[in-house]
Amino acid sequence: MLAGPMNGAAEPTGDVSQVYPCRNADASARTYTVEPRDLLRAMRDAEAHGDDIIGVWHSHTHTDPYPSPTDVRQAVDPMWVYVIVSLRDDAPMLRAYRIRDGVIAECSVVIDG
Numbered sequence: 001m002l003a004g005p006m007n008g009a010a011e012p013t014g015d016v017s018q019v020y021p022c023r024n025a026d027a028s029a030r031t032y033t034v035e036p037r038d039l040l041r042a043m044r045d046a047e048a049h050g051d052d053i054i055g056v057w058h059s060h061t062h063t064d065p066y067p068s069p070t071d072v073r074q075a076v077d078p079m080w081v082y083v084i085v086s087l088r089d090d091a092p093m094l095r096a097y098r099i100r101d102g103v104i105a106e107c108s109v110v111i112d113g
């Protein structure tokens with residue numbers, strides 16, 4: 001899970017202040033469901049720091065870093081940023097998306113620090 005600050009309109013600013021590795025409750029290489037206890041722990045920690053959960057990241061081990069039909073179906077929060085890392089090639093490829101009403105829009109990513 002990804003945590004970050006919200007703006008005055010209760011939307012994520014887009015900054016990611018903290019990342020929380022979580023277990024995959026599906027125990028699958030093909031699908032994922034964030035382990036509920038890990039999600040709760042991430043939400044509580046983010047809240048304790050004045051932030052919110054603003055997105056989630058997962059990997060595609062053999063395919064492009066682009067949302068699969070399952071990813072789109074599971075993308076329930078229109079405010080969230082969905083980060084996908086592809087491990088298909090030697091160098092990991094990272095992309096981020098907003099998914100709203102089934103419409104996929106890529107976000108630019110700036111990595112600093």
Ligand SMILES: [Zn+2]
Nearest residue numbers: 060067068071
């Ligand atoms: Zn996926």
